[in-house]
Amino acid sequence: MIGKNGKQSHLAVHKPQHLERGARIGVVAPAGNVEPERLQAGVEAMRAEGFEVELAANLFASNGYLAGNPKQRADDLVAFFRRADIGAIFCARGGFGSVQLLPYLSSELREYPKIFVGYSDITVLLNWLRQFCGMVTFHAPMVAMDIARGLNPRSKAYLWQVLTGELREWKVALGEIIRPGRVEAEMIGGCLSLLVTTLGTPYEIDMQGKILFLEDVGEKPYRVERMLTQLKMAGKLDHVAGVLFGDFTNCEGDGPRDIRQIVVDLLGDATYPVVMGMNAGHGRENLALPFGARTALDGNASTLELLESPVA
Amino acid sequence: MIGKNGKQSHLAVHKPQHLERGARIGVVAPAGNVEPERLQAGVEAMRAEGFEVELAANLFASNGYLAGNPKQRADDLVAFFRRADIGAIFCARGGFGSVQLLPYLSSELREYPKIFVGYSDITVLLNWLRQFCGMVTFHAPMVAMDIARGLNPRSKAYLWQVLTGELREWKVALGEIIRPGRVEAEMIGGCLSLLVTTLGTPYEIDMQGKILFLEDVGEKPYRVERMLTQLKMAGKLDHVAGVLFGDFTNCEGDGPRDIRQIVVDLLGDATYPVVMGMNAGHGRENLALPFGARTALDGNASTLELLESPVA
Structure with missing residues (x-):
């Protein structure tokens, strides 16, 4: 029986074999x-x-x-x-x-x-x-x-070279720093609207100690605020190592309260690094992100670094 | 401290004073x-x-x-x-x-x-x-x-006459019966997308023993299915007294899998009455629904009945 406490996320990591x-x-x-x-x-x-x-x-x-x-x-x-x-x-x-x-x-x-x-x-x-x-x-x-x-050239190169084990580490520039600090941890997350869909169910995602990556598509700012608020009220943002925002594609509203303002309001006092602007998600560039491999989110230099090959 | 177990919903009901x-x-x-x-x-x-x-x-x-x-x-x-x-x-x-x-x-x-x-x-x-x-x-x-x-005439009459205590009971015809049976219980619920927003938080709604009313606006069928699936996976649909669907306004998709089909697939084997077609929510008619007053959902006759005045 799989419990709700997410202890399973501390299972030893199984790296898959690289792709020949x-x-x-x-x-x-x-x-x-x-x-x-x-x-x-x-x-x-x-x-x-x-x-x-x-x-x-x-x-x-x-x-x-x-x-x-x-x-x-x-x-x-x-x-x-x-x-x-x-x-x-x-x-x-x-x-x-x-x-x-x-x-x-x-x-x-x-x-x-x-x-x-x-x-x-x-x-x-x-x-x-x-x-x-x-x-x-x-x-x-x-x-x-x-x-x-x-795929655009970088997305294509990073995808296939990482999966084949040819590219074992990389470092990419991010966008705006909301909160500084540098952490090394594995990454999890993905599409915000799907992450909240697991809340209250036996499949609730354990974010503790992880770098939480978030992106979405076609959600007006008030919906993004609603979903982030739910994650926060559920205590899910209390013990993450950091938060990394990717693309929020077609998530524009018709007023001054945009995704950035929402992030500032909800995470502006976070005790961990919070950075926006990773080129991953539903945008034109979609850099492959391994979940479970060691990465570094740098909220001082505004970079994300893959520290180990995610494939064996 | 308010707990997550929803025991507070068994608080004695306080009927508000009627409106003069x-x-x-x-x-x-x-x-x-x-x-x-x-x-x-x-x-x-x-x-x-x-x-x-x-x-x-x-x-x-x-x-x-x-x-x-x-x-x-x-x-x-x-x-x-x-x-x-x-x-x-x-x-x-x-x-x-x-x-x-x-x-x-x-x-x-x-x-x-x-x-x-x-x-x-x-x-x-x-x-x-x-x-x-x-x-x-x-x-x-x-x-x-x-x-x-x-307000259209019936919405207007029911709203003011119920709040002023002039109308103490009513009975309205519903639409399609998905599952038969008749239950008497109080009603709770409302907009589906907001109900799921409480899941996993200290404000999670307790639906046990209640008639659950659901409506929404501007959500494509796959989103309605996602939200109903979350309620179901969270165990929230296991112990309700019945489910009543109101208007799903501007929730059309572009294929054969519509709201009705989703309801049939997710609740077609429910052990309690499930009825669609209550004129409440974001539609043209919006009949006032008291949450906390005794109501009867009849999945044989396809009616909803207010059994007691919700105001003192």
């Missing part, structure tokens, strides 16, 4: 239903990088906006985790639905640490795999989305 | 900032009903989309509750911000049971006053919104 050029990547759709044309564009871009690509059995299943029923989607995911010839699992897209897989998943998956890539709605799975299976996961571009549209 | 024609109604803005013109139209409609209207000291304060800072908004609310010459407190509008008042409120308010009226973002206060102060509250039209636009 020529390896086979499995593509799943744990959330929204997938347009074949967009998927195809992404698959071709992955093949051009020198990988084989295999689509999950139920990838094109559809139930309204969902990619089939929850069991179909969970079965696809579990099947790829179990297969030794699958070097990595990439998600086709977000949307909604990942949370519905959780009742069908078990910590059995910890026996099969494997590169798992996605973001947005996939946030739920990224954090669940880290917290309940001890697995390093990757908040990074998806097949029928960013990869299909074409 | 000619009484003074105080208007507050616990959430979004208020347009003077729209407020004025609502105030005039209330005066036309034969009431005096007094605006809260900070009613037109503004902080971006918020009606001033949280303390200002809380002070206005507390001041009106304490004043013996104020017969009822109406909210000007929703938006966002009610949840920010909670740290400034205490169960001291239970000493001053008073008619309190609002919905949408005000959902947070309606349920908090019921749960932590034992007060009957009213999910009903707001001054700068429905009242300013002009």
